[in-house]
Amino acid sequence: MEPTTTIRSYIEDYIRKQGYTLQYFADISGVNAGTLSAIIKGTRPIAMAQLDLITQGMKLEEGYFYEIYGAECFVESAPHWRRLEPFLQRCAELDKLECIQKIIQEVTDDRSYISELFEMAEGMLERGQQQAARMLYECVAECEKYQHSERLALCQYRIFTLSLGQNQHDNLRAAVHFEPYINRLDEERQLDAIKDLANTYASLRYRDKAFDLAEELDQKTKILQSYTKKKIDKCDRLTAYPLFVYRAYSNLLKSSACEKQGRYEEALLYTEVYAKLAKVPEPDEEDQIYIDKFAGWAEANTYLYKLMMGDQNVLPAYVEFIERNEEEILPAIINILEAANKFDRNIDDILNRFSDRINSEINGLKGYTEQMKNEIYAAFLLERSLYHLNRHEYSEGLKQLMCCLRESVRFNNQTDIIHCISLYEKYKNMGTTEIEYQYKLIMMEVQKSYEKKEDLLCNLA
Template sequence: MEPATTIRSTIEDYIRKQGYTLQYFADISGVNAGTLSAIIKGTRPIAMAQLDLITQGMNLEEGYFYETYGAECFVESAPHWRRLEPFLQRCAELDKLDCIQRVIQQVTDDRSYISELFEMAEGMLERGQQKAARMLYECVAECEKYQHSERLALCQYRIFTLSLGQNQHDNLRAAVHFEPYINRLDEERQLDAIKDLANTYASLRYWDKLFSLADELGHKAEIIQSFTKKKVNKESRVTAYPLFVYQAYSNLLKANACECRGEYTEALKYTEKYNNLVNIPNPNDEDMIYINMFNRWTEVNTYLYNLMMGKKEVLPIYVAWIEQNEKETLTALVKIIEAANKYDMNIDDVLFKFDKSINSILSDRTLSEGYNEQLKNDLYSKLLFELAMYYFNREQYSEGMQKLVNCLSSAIRINNSNDIIQCVALFERYRYFASQEIESIYHNLMEEVYSYYEIKKNHGYTLV
């Protein structure tokens, strides 16, 4: 049965009420009069391009008819890919995600469109239409959930990367869900998948899991590299980076895991390993980008691990390096303040030197999604917590309390339970020094935490 109001009846009513002739409306809309007549009579289907022209001619907003068009063309009648493809693409361009969801739920009964939907999702991802792409990947994954296929695994990989955001519990859930699909991917694509998964666990501070994935990454990269006799150029390879990068990055991740577990001697050992791995013969221009990157990391991390072992004499060299490498300021400051708290160092001069940088970092809350931003969010919270500790240790309680409630707010925003617990414990230790204003802010933040966990309890949510 047709809906009570069809697109063609709406067009016909509009022309009549405006007092237009068919030819006049054809002229203002840009649709041929004969074509327009056939559309109104129902003897010719409406193409997407014609629908957009008609909508514009009627002075309606773009996509005004899309919901009705989806129902008429793809739900109530057998869909044809020749018409479905431009419809989904236009919906993605106009961010009409409800229309996409409604239509793909219907058309996937016909499994013949699964390959086309997957390829379309890939195209949307390349064009930055991430939400629409994710819908199509989820649709394809659902249709192929009982298949042991590489396409299913690739869909799950795409869904995983598109799921990463600021909520750490959601990120953990996405990581746990995706991990079983890694081995179904093409061997080379597995390298990027493991790398992305390892970065996610790094932001979650799962150091043992990070080390395990880093070890797997290095092992797989070594095997693939042993079978690859010649360099593959950037345009034709499957991996995002040259193969030697994955072996080197594996050791960098291991060094990071060791550092965070307080194993600084081991961290230095893995730093030396990745420094040696990037010394490849006959590097090209792209190779040199990564070689220089790892060389910088070798230098700075050597300073860092020595500082974390209590070698205070490296601090001026480390600070000088940061001044020449501003992009590393956030990471470096976190570590310097952490070392200061651990070894009771006075770093007031360092904080003064980087005062503008610190204020800039703490005021930058326009963070996007993805694992790099996960790491940035994590570092942001750690910076605030370490600053709070530093000020408390130096009896600057007002400054410490302000940083602490800011840290708590950040931890709540990204749903980091460990940081929330640490902040609460530290606040209770120094509560006596909290002003009435800070007490009020703290109370409101704790109400927010309470409300969130009440919602979780009432809806039966679990962590993963």
């Protein structure tokens, strides 16, 4: 199709080549003959619904004319929101993201559409059209980058959450970019933003940063609770959860940060705090869900911290807890593996007991963000590899190590990549030719990845 071809001329050529009368094409397309005539003559603009009917009547794929339609209606002439809105929505529905990008770049010179674009992005996000929504948020944020507005901050928050994925380097960059905007958000929305940011830094293993954000979350929630005496109805509140959840969760984050730094006694203290904070008077159905969650986490983490302090007497109770709470099997097994590696314990019976359920949960972790799922899976592979290597089961240990290295490369988790490489260098003489071959293939992937980055930097220079 030539760039100069208009939709009107394309329709006219199609009707002529097919030997149709105008009335016949009107009948098969479902567009009124008079309307169709006016469209071809150029005396009437084409509405989105009419364009879709005409496209269907010509037996073309949905959205076939969208690129030309966008140029004709919104680039070459002044756009009107009444026509722009359905076009952007249909592009989102059909995943025509390039069309959206081209149009919003053109129309943002008219700042009168910024409010509408933001509201549309919110609607797209609710409908799960995340990529299209992100484009609109980025457009609004760019137009308002010099404004000290809550809408700009909310756009940056949405962009941050939509940016999080499997690449840890990209996640760190997204977190650093978003952090300065938190205090511009509404006080209630700040709680979710701080929680999400703390989770991100925790997954990136910035323990001190996660702890500081958890403390900030605790303080801001306490202040909000002090002048919000009456319980806010779920339909009216801006927060994703009841207020008590944020204080309890902030202390859960603190306990987790302490645990990862080997400060188990402090971790136990924070566990006692969030166990108390998660008990609220006259809980409703929603409250009870979170009360039960925190009670389960408190019980499991109490076993864990005592186990990591060398108290093996809690292991039977911990295993019994896992039996009752199957959704926590994999995280709990990682903890038990870590304790076994630390204290040189044999837990073959526990691994065998849960082997089938471990494998099924790896493929279906629930209740965690993608970041946390990746972190949990990599931690499991690494701890299991260490367990077998420590017990001189080199074949199985190196096999698990290659799986961990492969996943760490895929997630761009540099800390685990370095750890895996150092372990391989230590035990490589115990490996087989197949393990050596797998290692070389993975290292070739790492090299290609760095070469791509270097090429990109050279092109940007």
